Amino acid sequence: MAINKVINKSTKSHGAMKNVIQYVLQEKKIIDGYADIIGPYEPDRITYDDVYQAFLMEKKIWKKDSGRMYAHNIISFHRDEKVTPEECMEIGRRFCDQFFSGHQSLIAVHQDRDHLHIHIVTNTVSYIDGRKLHQSKADLEKQKVFTNQLCKERGLSVAEKGKHFDGTKIEEGEIRGWSKDKYHLLVNEAKKSFVADCAIAIVETLQDCTSREAFIAGMTQRGWNVTWTAKKKHITFMNGNGDKVRDTNISKTFSMNIDKENLIHEFERQNECRLAGSRSDRDREEDGFEQYYREVESAVEGIDHAESVRNDPETGTGDPAAFIRKLDDEEKAARAERDDRRAERRRQSAARESDARDAEQRTEEESIGSRSSGRSR
Numbered sequence: 001m002a003i004n005k006v007i008n009k010s011t012k013s014h015g016a017m018k019n020v021i022q023y024v025l026q027e028k029k030i031i032d033g034y035a036d037i038i039g040p041y042e043p044d045r046i047t048y049d050d051v052y053q054a055f056l057m058e059k060k061i062w063k064k065d066s067g068r069m070y071a072h073n074i075i076s077f078h079r080d081e082k083v084t085p086e087e088c089m090e091i092g093r094r095f096c097d098q099f100f101s102g103h104q105s106l107i108a109v110h111q112d113r114d115h116l117h118i119h120i121v122t123n124t125v126s127y128i129d130g131r132k133l134h135q136s137k138a139d140l141e142k143q144k145v146f147t148n149q150l151c152k153e154r155g156l157s158v159a160e161k162g163k164h165f166d167g168t169k170i171e172e173g174e175i176r177g178w179s180k181d182k183y184h185l186l187v188n189e190a191k192k193s194f195v196a197d198c199a200i201a202i203v204e205t206l207q208d209c210t211s212r213e214a215f216i217a218g219m220t221q222r223g224w225n226v227t228w229t230a231k232k233k234h235i236t237f238m239n240g241n242g243d244k245v246r247d248t249n250i251s252k253t254f255s256m257n258i259d260k261e262n263l264i265h266e267f268e269r270q271n272e273c274r275l276a277g278s279r280s281d282r283d284r285e286e287d288g289f290e291q292y293y294r295e296v297e298s299a300v301e302g303i304d305h306a307e308s309v310r311n312d313p314e315t316g317t318g319d320p321a322a323f324i325r326k327l328d329d330e331e332k333a334a335r336a337e338r339d340d341r342r343a344e345r346r347r348q349s350a351a352r353e354s355d356a357r358d359a360e361q362r363t364e365e366e367s368i369g370s371r372s373s374g375r376s377r
Helices: 014-024 048-061 085-099 137-153 194-206 212-221 247-254 260-277 288-300 306-310 320-376
Strands: 002-007 035-038 070-077 103-110 117-126 224-227 236-239 244-246
Touching (some): 014 048, 014 103, 014 117, 048 103, 085 117, 085 137, 194 212, 236 247, 244 247
Antiparallel strands (some): 070 117
C-alpha cells in the first residue's frame, strides 16, 4: 500500500531547496545508496551540493531563478508491504517520467524506518524549454491514481477507503491509526465516554507534536495528565475527575496503536516532515562556505574550534589567516568549476537552438526546391 504525499512548504526559497536536497540525501537514510538523478547532472557522484548547484544552474540559464523552487513528493509504503528498494526506485522513475518529464528530479529511497519511502525532489524549471512546473488539485489526484496503478502492476496492495491494509473492513466507531480528523474520531455515538475523550485529546495533540515533552504538555492543556516513565511499560492518562485510561485501552478500543514505541515513531515522522519541508530559513540562504567562515572566525577569536585550527594538518602552520586563505582558494576553485559547468550548459543550449534553426532552414529549402521542381515539369 503506497501513500503519495506532496509537501509544498517553503518552496520559494533557495535555502529551503538546498535544505530539502541535503535532508533527502543523508547517508543514514539512503542506507544502501538508492539515489538517482533524472535530467542534466554532470558530477560522477550524487551529493546534495552538486544536485543543488545543478538545479540552480538550470534556473539561471532560463532566467527563472525566483518563485517556487521545487516540488517534493513522498511515496510511502506500509511496513508490511513486500516491496524492495529496487522496486521503489523503479516506481520513482516511472512516476517522474509520467509527471515531471523534462524536469530534473532527485529520487532517493529512505530505509531508516520500518517502512520504505521514496522522496522525489523536482526542479520546477524545465531543462527542455524553461517552462515552470504547475500542479493543480486535479494533477495531484492523477498522481494518486497513477501511484496506485504502479502498485497493482507489481502485485502490491492499494489503499481502499474504509479498509485496513490487510483488506478487512474498518468497523463503525473504529479509528484508523494517526488519523488527524478529530470530527470523525467517533462514528459510533455509543462509544462517547472519557476513554473517547482521551482518544480525541491524543489525536488533537499529535497533529503538531515532535517530542515526548511536547506531547505531555499538549495533553495537559487538554485536561489530561500523562504518566510516562522509563520504569513503567505503559502510559497512563488521567483527567480532572480522576478517570484513568491506559494506552492499551485506547489501542484496543480504537485501533490507534498508542504505546511508547509508536508515539516516538510519530514524533520522529513529524520532525522528518518539518526538516524536509519547512525548516527555518534563517541562515539557509547563505552559502555553506559563508557558514563555515563564521565558525573559522570564531576559532580565530578563541571562541570555538581554536585547537582544531592550530593543529590543522592541512596547513601545518598554526596560522589561522593561512587557514582562511586556504578555504578562500578552495571556494574560488569550486566557483570556477561551477562557472565552467554553466558555460558548458549554455554552449549546449545554444548548439541545440542552432541545430534546430538549421533543421528548419533545410526543411524550408527542400520544400522550395520541391515546389520549383514541380513547376519545371
